Amino acid sequence: MTAGRAVHAVLPGDVDTAPSGGNVYDRRVLAGLTALGVDVVRHRLPGPWPDGDASAVAEALTGVPDGAAVLLDGLVACGVPEALAAHADRLRLVVLVHLPLADEAGLAPASARDRDARERAALHHAAAVVTTSRWTADRVVARHGLDPARVSVAAPGVDPAPVSPGxxxxxxxxxxxxxxxxxxxxxxxxxxxxxxxxxxxxxxxxxxxxxxxxxxxxxxxxxxxxxxxxxxxxxxxxxxxxxxxxxxxxxxxxxxxxxxxxxxxxxxxxxxxxxxxxxxxxxxxxxxxxxxxxxxxxxxxxxxxxxxxxxxxxxxxxxxxxxxxxxxxxxxxxxxxxxLRPWCSPSRLMSQVLRLPGPPA
CATH class of the missing domain: 3.40.50.2000 (Glycogen Phosphorylase B;)
Known part of the structure; x- marks a missing residue:
């Protein structure tokens, strides 16, 4: 791999095993980055998230070299702003927001407010934020006072599939x-x-x-x-x-x-x-x-x-x-x-947000 064509990905520990849309998205986007010639270094952190241990995220980031690009799943990152704060100036932190933390149904009001506050702080420590829909992008911009220029949309792709006869x-x-x-x-x-x-x-x-x-x-x-x-x-x-x-x-x-x-x-x-x-x-x-x-x-x-x-x-x-x-x-x-857009589409956009250099000629 050429220098600079690497990204560290901080992910939920169950990203490869739990069947969720967020995990599928993470896996497919990272696979797409690998296909683009990017060296992806995965850091899988045990949860439970978003209420996991901030020290686990801090430890993962401490081992990342200065100036590197880091893609953090919002489920892991948005609840631990203190872990991001110490590294925001030396790393390019990009947070991927699947679902704003306070939007999970069934949360007690106090818990929703706490998650919302932690997410706001975490996203302000990020160099860039990526969401999976325009609706989510608009929501986090308005909710957390983010600069719209720092928020990008990388909508999911989909694999071709045979027509279902029903x-x-x-x-x-x-x-x-x-x-x-x-x-x-x-x-x-x-x-x-x-x-x-x-x-x-x-x-x-x-x-x-x-x-x-x-x-x-x-x-x-x-x-x-x-x-x-x-x-x-x-x-x-x-x-x-x-x-x-x-x-x-x-x-x-x-x-x-x-x-x-x-x-x-x-x-x-x-x-x-x-x-x-x-x-x-x-x-x-x-x-x-x-x-x-x-x-x-x-x-x-x-x-x-x-x-x-x-x-x-x-x-x-x-x-x-x-x-x-x-x-x-x-x-x-x-x-x-x-x-329908293919899965290579969000990976290409993500590589641009991470500011990864193009592949060698």
């Missing part, structure tokens, strides 16, 4: 998929309540994702499913990955993202890459993921107000009952496949 091809009821960690932030409880209102229609649903982030929420979710008599129609398989996830996508007719907070919604572009339309809460940067043409009952799907059970149920009912609408969303989703 469950209808096999003559089975339409299948809905909700993919993400089972937590209040992702809003699976809202979806279960909406599904209970359309139980008279044929459908099945899969709520896939980690179940260990908020065990109490998962217990309440299972209780609600049983109370509404949906146990035979709503599956909670836990984490689904690799070939098993491909099989789930192949039998999915509609992605539902009922989140209470979402910076972008990578699962949206993953669905659109397969020609699967989307119904999502209009929160955060989800509209950016859905893309041009998305709107009320138009484009490759639509969005609904967050936590509005009645509207979500009504939209799902109309999708189930209106074949013209269903076909239109499907065709629009198929058309969107060719407009």
């Amino acid at each position: 469950a209808a091809v096999s003559g089975t009821p339409p299948r809905l998929l909700c993919l993400g960690a089972l937590t209040p932030t992702k809003g699976q409880d809202v979806l279960v309540e909406a599904l209970s209102r359309i139980a008279d229609r044929p459908w099945t649903a899969v709520l896939a994702g980690p179940t260990d982030r908020d065990p109490g929420f998962v217990v309440r979710l299972r209780t609600a499913i049983a109370r509404h008599g949906l146990a035979g129609r709503v599956g909670l398989p836990g984490v689904v990955q690799d070939a098993a996830l491909d099989a789930v996508w192949a039998t999915t007719d509609l992605l539902v993202l009922p989140s209470r907070a979402e910076t972008f919604g990578m699962v949206v572009t993953e669905a659109l890459a397969r020609g699967i339309p989307v119904v999502a809460s209009r929160v955060g940067g989800v509209a950016e993921a859905v893309g041009p043409g998305g709107g009320p009952l138009g484009g490759p799907g639509t969005w609904v107000p967050s936590e509005n059970v009645g509207t979500l149920a009504a939209v799902l009912r109309r999708w189930l009952e209106d074949p013209v609408l269903r076909s239109g969303w499907r065709l629009s989703a198929l058309g969107r496949r060719g407009t």
Whole structure:
């Protein structure tokens, strides 16, 4: 490697094992930097984050040579501004914000205020901030008084994928998929309540994702499913990955993202890459993921107000009952496949923000 073409990446300890959108983003962007000829030095720090040990971050930064570029995942960096302060003048610190810390659903007000204050201090120690959506960039600029010139947007990419035939091809009821960690932030409880209102229609649903982030929420979710008599129609398989996830996508007719907070919604572009339309809460940067043409009952799907059970149920009912609408969303989703950005795109932007020199001639 040529001198200067190196970046130190400070990451959550579970970046290679925990199935989350943030971890996938980190891995793919760093892989893209490696493909660009950058020497990536990874520092994986055990959590729990964002309330982990500031000394672990400080120790990682202490070992980085003067003048080096450092990319810090915001989950690790934004809660420990004191660890960044001592190194802000000698290193180029770039903080990647996936979700502002105080936006996590279910936080007590005091905890949200504390996280917000720590994040503000941490971002002011950074030479640059990168977000995964324009919505998030605007939010951190306004919330923390950052110079907009120091904040860049590197939206996620997506891999090409085969078109999903869907469950209808096999003559089975339409299948809905909700993919993400089972937590209040992702809003699976809202979806279960909406599904209970359309139980008279044929459908099945899969709520896939980690179940260990908020065990109490998962217990309440299972209780609600049983109370509404949906146990035979709503599956909670836990984490689904690799070939098993491909099989789930192949039998999915509609992605539902009922989140209470979402910076972008990578699962949206993953669905659109397969020609699967989307119904999502209009929160955060989800509209950016859905893309041009998305709107009320138009484009490759639509969005609904967050936590509005009645509207979500009504939209799902109309999708189930209106074949013209269903076909239109499907065709629009198929058309969107060719407009999605590849994963090399955010890596190239990140290399510019890190101010890494170009590859040798």
